Amino acid sequence: MTADFLIIGGGIAGVSAAARLSHLGRVTLLEAEDHLAHHASGRSAALFEPNYGLAPVVALSQASEDHFHEAGGGVLSPRGLMLVAGAGEDAAFEADARALGLDEIAAADARAMVPLLGPALARAAHADHAWDIDTDRLIQSFLREAKENRAEVVTRARVTGLGRDRGVWRATTAAGEREGRILVNAAGAWVDEVARMAGVRPLGFTPLRRSMARIPAPAGHDLSRWPMLMGAGETWYAKPDAGALIVSPSEEDPSHPHDAWPDDLVLAEGLARYEAMVTTPVTRLLASWAGLRTFAPDRVLVIGPDPSEPSFVWLSGQGGYGFQTSPAASRLAADLLAGRPPALDTGTVAALSPARFV
Structure with missing residues (x-):
């Protein structure tokens, strides 16, 4: 069955996107490794420091704080x-x-x-405004939300080919072929490689x-x-x-x-x-x-549809801010794809958009 959203990457970016997008339609998430959060997400310092990073990153972090206090009964503990x-x-x-x-x-x-x-x-x-993040609890909270909305999560599914025909993306993977109308690129260090496979211009990550x-x-x-x-x-x-x-x-x-x-x-x-x-x-x-x-070249996350191919969506360039920005970053991606006004201010949305590289 063709999914509405085909997400490549099972780190915190992909899992949080799966949770948010599962309220908008059918989601399939593809992860290359045996389990989720294997690469950067599994090796994070796991600190929430809302003032760390450039202004658009800080805006995402600050917009994420309420979620951290609520998700899974709360995922923060005092650190300083x-x-x-x-x-x-x-x-x-x-x-x-x-x-x-x-x-x-x-x-x-x-x-x-x-x-x-x-x-x-x-x-x-x-x-005192720095907290440890229970990263496993956060991931499991997003994953539970996605699966409650019938998202399909496929591990051992490294993508080896991408094509688009009649409005549908087709991903060739080690676990078989999967389809989706919107492709979300949350592939971490591999995001430019995914773009090349899709025929989309890489952004220079x-x-x-x-x-x-x-x-x-x-x-x-x-x-x-x-x-x-x-x-x-x-x-x-x-x-x-x-x-x-x-x-x-x-x-x-x-x-x-x-x-x-x-x-x-x-x-x-x-x-x-x-x-x-x-x-x-x-x-x-x-x-x-x-x-x-x-x-990304400017050290700011890239979130939103590619200007040349709107069905190809970037959720990329998390750098060292993936966990602490994930609630607001995934919400922004969902807002943009749902066609509703983003919760973030317009200046921040523009600073995060892939259109800034055109």
Whole structure:
């Protein structure tokens, strides 16, 4: 049976779109891997920081907050965010604190909150407006909504060919052929490849690798109430995670679409930047991994029908903002496809539209 909406990509973008669009018609979602949220969505830092990113991204994040408090009984838990800087990092520190809406605090107060911070700490800023996202609960909430409206979710269905005939898109996949009248491109790092298969002009997305290491709780500290730490200039970050600590070098190395893995040298350099600010060195890793954060040329999400082919819809370029923007981004896609006025202001809608690249 021909679906109304054929979604390619089973990360948070595709799953949230499936939920929203399932109220408008029949949905089929295609995911290449064995399970949903395998790539970038499965490797997220899972933080909701509504002031993080450029203005259109911030608008999406702020418009998503109510959903986070309601979905699945609520998917947020308190975390907070602390920016730390060493000597000579004043310009980067002040720019980050201003952009993220953080209040400067005394170094002694920062150490009282995070006893791990060492003598290299020169300045610190903090705010409570950052929360951990229960990403699994959020995905399951969207998935449940989609399936309640009879959406079809097909895994192990890598798309190898796309064509359109008589108003219907046909996707050739490892799980057989699927059809849909509207094609939604939510394929993460592969969005330009999907566009090429569909005969639509790629927009120039770039996947950027970001690595992470999971280390034991330093010196046996209880990390449960520590905020996420970020080095000035976003040169590294560290976030408590289930009794351990995730540390990232925050690199943005251009890559190609693939199942990413960490670069050991880059990871070591990032851990060294983290170690310079703390009292306990890293002696072992519990695990390490990497993900691809895929950005449009202007680092803003791309949401809406392609100007040259309105039945081809972009829901792409989530970068590092996929989870925290997903409620509002998927709602905008549904608003546009339903022909109803978007909840977001017209300036933000235009800034997110693929028409900006024409």
